[in-house]
Amino acid sequence: MIEWNSITRDHVVQAIKEYDRLGPDQFFAKHGFAPTTTYELVWQDGVYPPKAILGTAYEFATGRQLASADFEGGKSGAVRVLGQLGFTVQAKRRPVG
Numbered sequence: 001m002i003e004w005n006s007i008t009r010d011h012v013v014q015a016i017k018e019y020d021r022l023g024p025d026q027f028f029a030k031h032g033f034a035p036t037t038t039y040e041l042v043w044q045d046g047v048y049p050p051k052a053i054l055g056t057a058y059e060f061a062t063g064r065q066l067a068s069a070d071f072e073g074g075k076s077g078a079v080r081v082l083g084q085l086g087f088t089v090q091a092k093r094r095p096v097g
């Protein structure tokens with residue numbers, strides 16, 4: 001079981017900034033995650049993959065890198081933890097058309 005209490009809101013923002021700086025492909029390659037399929041983290045004018053952002057925030061907080069299989073991304077996992085930190089996570093918008 002992963003202890004999420006070492007992660008602060010600032011760690012999550014740091015992970016979001018890393019995502020913006022690297023772009024999705026480099027971010028996923030560096031931190032070992034994949035694009036989101038179900039939920040998206042809404043921050044300012046962008047949307048982000050919640051599981052990848054939370055996993056990277058954990059890495060920034062603890063120095064330990066998590067694999068995607070190490071924790072859940074859905075409502076009982078990353079979505080819940082990010083919500084507790086005050087972030088908005090919503091069902092991923094489907095393209096229209």
